Amino acid sequence: MPDATAGDTGTGVRPAVHATGLTVVRGTRPVLRDLTFTVPRGRITGLLGPSGCGKSTLLRALVGTQAKVTGTLTVLGHPAGHPSLRSRVGYVTQAPSVYLDLTVAQNLDYFAAVLLPGAGRAAAARRRAEADRVLAAVDLTTHAHALAGTLSGGQLSRVSLAVALIGTPDLLVLDEPTVGLDPVLRRDLWRLFHDLTRTHGTTLLVSSHVMDEAERCHRLLLMRDGALLADDTPEALRAATGTDTVEQAFLNLVDAA
Numbered sequence: 001m002p003d004a005t006a007g008d009t010g011t012g013v014r015p016a017v018h019a020t021g022l023t024v025v026r027g028t029r030p031v032l033r034d035l036t037f038t039v040p041r042g043r044i045t046g047l048l049g050p051s052g053c054g055k056s057t058l059l060r061a062l063v064g065t066q067a068k069v070t071g072t073l074t075v076l077g078h079p080a081g082h083p084s085l086r087s088r089v090g091y092v093t094q095a096p097s098v099y100l101d102l103t104v105a106q107n108l109d110y111f112a113a114v115l116l117p118g119a120g121r122a123a124a125a126r127r128r129a130e131a132d133r134v135l136a137a138v139d140l141t142t143h144a145h146a147l148a149g150t151l152s153g154g155q156l157s158r159v160s161l162a163v164a165l166i167g168t169p170d171l172l173v174l175d176e177p178t179v180g181l182d183p184v185l186r187r188d189l190w191r192l193f194h195d196l197t198r199t200h201g202t203t204l205l206v207s208s209h210v211m212d213e214a215e216r217c218h219r220l221l222l223m224r225d226g227a228l229l230a231d232d233t234p235e236a237l238r239a240a241t242g243t244d245t246v247e248q249a250f251l252n253l254v255d256a257a
Helices: 055-063 105-114 121-135 153-165 183-200 211-216 234-239 246-256
Strands: 017-028 029-039 043-046 070-077 090-092 170-175 203-208 217-226 226-231
Touching: 017 055, 029 055, 029 121, 029 226, 043 055, 043 183, 055 070, 055 090, 055 170, 070 203, 070 211, 090 153, 105 121, 105 153, 105 226, 153 170, 153 183, 183 211, 203 211, 211 246, 217 234, 217 246, 226 234, 226 246, 234 246
Parallel strands: 043 203, 043 217, 090 170, 170 203
Antiparallel strands: 017 029, 017 070, 217 226
């Protein structure tokens, strides 16, 4: 088991995620190559890179669903995938992770019962209120009684996000949550992400291959071919490369590598 002090920033506050020598090999091909990084608490960290660079594999390793992981990966002070993290980490995959033959409200009721167990009227009322809260947070209240299978791809993604928000987890791991959304919904989701950090102190790790979303993050992990090119703030990356945008900084780093 990793040392509980792993990744201490020197201020006595451990990061939400700390990885050392993180490696994943699929067959004979390395998918993640000796990654070492931290994800600070209460901030939005963007995991940016082209499709196929290993972002989803890294996120699966973080939530404990990736096989053949070597190195050290500590999440909220515990090894990745530890049972105590189940109610503290929300995870949204690229594919919708809800039941298509249930309504939106029924999906939320089901997952609230799993994540917020308890008997009696008070517990039931708490679950109902939580389902209503997350439904409003993703702007799907008017679709509460629609079958999930009849929703658009973007709406389904928001239902999955609502499920991940149940119970206000300490860490949200989001795999390309804005893919397929129109610009207004993307803007509204990013407002929600920043509100979660300000209001609840939630830590977010958000993957994307859209470089303009990097500017919305507090910190960035830039990946290519399973390796980390940079782990820094957008401002520091632009300054270090003498560029005006994170996309230009990324391209400079790729050329240098």
